[in-house]
Amino acid sequence: MPSQSKSANVKTLLRPADTAIHGIRPGAVRLTVRDLGRMRRFWTHSIGLAEIGSTGNVLQFGVGQRVLIELEHVPSAPLPPRNATGLFHVALLFAARSELADALRRVLQSGARLSGASDHLVSEALYLDDPEGNGVELYWDRPRHQWPWSDQGLKLASDRLDLEDLLGGNDPFKATSAVVPEMTVIGHVHLKVSDVAVSENWYRTILGLDVTSALPSASFLSSDGYHHHIGMNTWSSAACPTAEIGSQGLAGFELVLPAAAVNDVAERLAGKNFAHVRHDGLTVRDPSGIQIRLRETS
Numbered sequence: 001m002p003s004q005s006k007s008a009n010v011k012t013l014l015r016p017a018d019t020a021i022h023g024i025r026p027g028a029v030r031l032t033v034r035d036l037g038r039m040r041r042f043w044t045h046s047i048g049l050a051e052i053g054s055t056g057n058v059l060q061f062g063v064g065q066r067v068l069i070e071l072e073h074v075p076s077a078p079l080p081p082r083n084a085t086g087l088f089h090v091a092l093l094f095a096a097r098s099e100l101a102d103a104l105r106r107v108l109q110s111g112a113r114l115s116g117a118s119d120h121l122v123s124e125a126l127y128l129d130d131p132e133g134n135g136v137e138l139y140w141d142r143p144r145h146q147w148p149w150s151d152q153g154l155k156l157a158s159d160r161l162d163l164e165d166l167l168g169g170n171d172p173f174k175a176t177s178a179v180v181p182e183m184t185v186i187g188h189v190h191l192k193v194s195d196v197a198v199s200e201n202w203y204r205t206i207l208g209l210d211v212t213s214a215l216p217s218a219s220f221l222s223s224d225g226y227h228h229h230i231g232m233n234t235w236s237s238a239a240c241p242t243a244e245i246g247s248q249g250l251a252g253f254e255l256v257l258p259a260a261a262v263n264d265v266a267e268r269l270a271g272k273n274f275a276h277v278r279h280d281g282l283t284v285r286d287p288s289g290i291q292i293r294l295r296e297t298s
């Protein structure tokens with residue numbers, strides 16, 4: 001039996017979705033940016049994404065032909081209040097610890113600085129900010145059979161990560177490769193929301209995600225027993241108004257899921273008279289005003 005289904009079957013998820021939807025994963029994350037030059041340099045040089053293409057004022061970055069990050073260039077974009085809802089961080093998932101170590105070398109080599117480094121038990125993660133203040137996480141997952149599930153859900157610690165151990169004695173300023181490996185994906189998106197209970201309920205009942213771990217001020221949800229595809233917190237955004245549409249920062253993000261699941265979500269939204277646009281997938285704003293595009297698995 002694959003470890004993925006074993007985890008989901010034998011462990012108790014904290015709050016299972018009423019009607020779970022399977023096969024959801026994050027797709028591209030779009031950021032509205034004012035200084036395209038600095039942002040392009042960061043995402044290519046410090047992170048190692050390739051510039052894949054462009055449409056109008058939107059530049060696409062990723063690996064191979066897969067788009068992971070889109071930068072929408074709006075030089076006059078208003079600055080959102082510091083405590084506005086939006087992106088806490090976008091997290092790039094690497095397939096192996098050695099790949100995370102190389103990602104760290106690219107960051108250090110470029111002169112960018114980390115803002116944090118944590119061992120979360122399920123994963124090891126590095127944190128930094130891009131030049132316009134968008135949070136970025138780089139991480140790899142420990143094997144699923146090592147994840148600490150209990151009846152209370154999944155334990156997600158924030159222990160100190162030993163960077164020297166991660167680098168393994170190799171030159172911290174000499175990355176093996178200038179670009180991220182082919183298997184790199186957006187592993188999760190962590191949001192600043194205005195009310196965790198309201199948002200958690202929406203992602204659970206509308207999108208069919210399961211709650212895997214929760215604090216009074218944060219919640220983590222996923223499909224198929226993953227530790228989390230969506231994180232949310234009110235650490236700086238409790239009861240704050242949503243950022244003005246078109247502000248610098250998160251413009252929206254994709255969730256990729258099977259076509260039948262998009263139909264299910266559309267029915268649930270319609271049943272609650274929740275505004276959405278059913279075109280080329282489905283576009284909706286969550287209770288904190290964050291735009292999500294549901295894209296059908298190709």
Ligand SMILES: [Fe+2]
Pocket residue numbers: 089091137188190231
């Ligand atoms: Fe994260």
